[in-house]
Amino acid sequence: MTKPAMRVAVTGAAGQIGYSLLFRIANGDMLGKDQPVILQLLDITPALPAVKGVVMELEDCAFPLLQGVVITDDPATAFKDVDVALLVGARPRSKGMERKDLLEANGAIFTVQGKALNDNAKRSVKVLVVGNPANTNAYIAQQSAPDLDPNCFTSMLRLDHNRALSQVAAKTGKPVASIEKLAVWGNHSPTMYADYRFATIDGASVKDMINDQEWNANTFLPTVGKRGAAIIEARGLSSAASAANAAIDHVRDWVLGTNGKWVTMGIPSDGSYGIPEKTQFGFPVTCANGKFEIVKGLEIDAFSQERINITLNELMEEREGVKHLLGK
Numbered sequence: 001m002t003k004p005a006m007r008v009a010v011t012g013a014a015g016q017i018g019y020s021l022l023f024r025i026a027n028g029d030m031l032g033k034d035q036p037v038i039l040q041l042l043d044i045t046p047a048l049p050a051v052k053g054v055v056m057e058l059e060d061c062a063f064p065l066l067q068g069v070v071i072t073d074d075p076a077t078a079f080k081d082v083d084v085a086l087l088v089g090a091r092p093r094s095k096g097m098e099r100k101d102l103l104e105a106n107g108a109i110f111t112v113q114g115k116a117l118n119d120n121a122k123r124s125v126k127v128l129v130v131g132n133p134a135n136t137n138a139y140i141a142q143q144s145a146p147d148l149d150p151n152c153f154t155s156m157l158r159l160d161h162n163r164a165l166s167q168v169a170a171k172t173g174k175p176v177a178s179i180e181k182l183a184v185w186g187n188h189s190p191t192m193y194a195d196y197r198f199a200t201i202d203g204a205s206v207k208d209m210i211n212d213q214e215w216n217a218n219t220f221l222p223t224v225g226k227r228g229a230a231i232i233e234a235r236g237l238s239s240a241a242s243a244a245n246a247a248i249d250h251v252r253d254w255v256l257g258t259n260g261k262w263v264t265m266g267i268p269s270d271g272s273y274g275i276p277e278k279t280q281f282g283f284p285v286t287c288a289n290g291k292f293e294i295v296k297g298l299e300i301d302a303f304s305q306e307r308i309n310i311t312l313n314e315l316m317e318e319r320e321g322v323k324h325l326l327g328k
């Protein structure tokens with residue numbers, strides 16, 4: 001029997017991530033090959049003609065799972081009864097900027113959209129914030145939606161997770177798919193802490209295999225942390241296909257589960273590992289039955305604690321910087 005369609009809102013639908021994302025959602029890559037979808041696309045008024053062009057292309061793909069498309073510049077319409085909301089629409093940084101430099105330009109978008117989700121989305125909505133600075137924007141949206149469970153709101157660290165997987169695979173000469181139990185802690189920024197201390201490949205310790213703390217501190221962490229800037233430098237534009245791919249991975253795992261495997265999600269802290277409650281922080285999680293759960297009880301050594309403190313402090317500063325948007 002055919003499943004009822006799930007409603008998926010995507011903001012910034014005319015943008016470059018949107019162009020990589022929408023076709024994959026409509027193809028069933030995110031919610032399953034047996035899951036019909038209705039896309040509810042939001043962008044600003046001047047971008048609506050471009051959204052219509054993308055929708056013409058979606059039609060021309062004749063995706064069997066695509067049951068309908070809504071195009072709008074009104075957040076209330078975009079989020080009406082949605083099961084999943086991908087908040088991508090926001091300005092990207094250009095060369096020389098850090099992601100937090102976007103707070104002023106982008107923060108306000110997320111108060112409006114958080115409120116619109118609060119008033120219109122399904123109570124079980126799964127929200128992923130991609131627009132930068134993603135963790136703090138997700139915090140703003142969550143704080144603007146007091147009637148929704150805070151755990152409805154997540155932010156994207158999956159791109160950092162996937163980047164870290166690739167670097168570890170290259171260093172060890174082993175396939176990406178063989179790596180388990182990798183984690184990325186903290187903010188989606190160069191301060192994030194990609195941690196392979198618990199990672200295994202075919203049951204063997206990755207840390208022992210690499211056995212090179214100098215490489216960890218001076219090559220691996222800067223490479224993963226600054227990868228976004230390296231892509232902007234090389235492409236002249238920020239990452240788009242890999243960002244869309246990470247968004248698909250994040251939501252797919254949240255909805256369909258990880259079978260006990262660890263993934264990284266930015267989620268509101270429950271106080272674990274000393275991270276203040278509701279801080280949107282990258283944690284190792286497992287997902288089952290549509291819910292995520294933090295991997296608890298991991299030992300945090302001195303080097304890791306130092307890195308976690310740095311990324312947490314940055315998030316606290318960002319939070320301080322958006323207080324005025326939240327009337328605090």
Ligand SMILES: NC(=O)c1ccc[n+]([C@@H]2O[C@H](COP(=O)([O-])OP(=O)(O)OC[C@H]3O[C@@H](n4cnc5c(N)ncnc54)[C@H](O)[C@@H]3O)[C@@H](O)[C@H]2O)c1
Binds near residue numbers: 089092093
């Ligand atoms: N978290 C991550 O890992 C990650 C990775 C890559 C990019 N990003 C971020 O994602 C965002 C989008 O990147 P992009 O390359 O697609 O940018 P883009 O400029 O190509 O597209 C952004 C789109 O958002 C739209 N938009 C602007 N304000 C809006 C609003 N209030 N409501 C709805 N739509 C709005 C624009 O009109 C545009 O169509 C940027 O902030 C970028 O930094 C995050």
Ligand SMILES: O=C(O)C[C@H](O)C(=O)O
Binds near residue numbers: 092228229231238
């Ligand atoms: O780095 C950026 O500004 C874009 C994105 O967050 C990335 O990590 O590629």
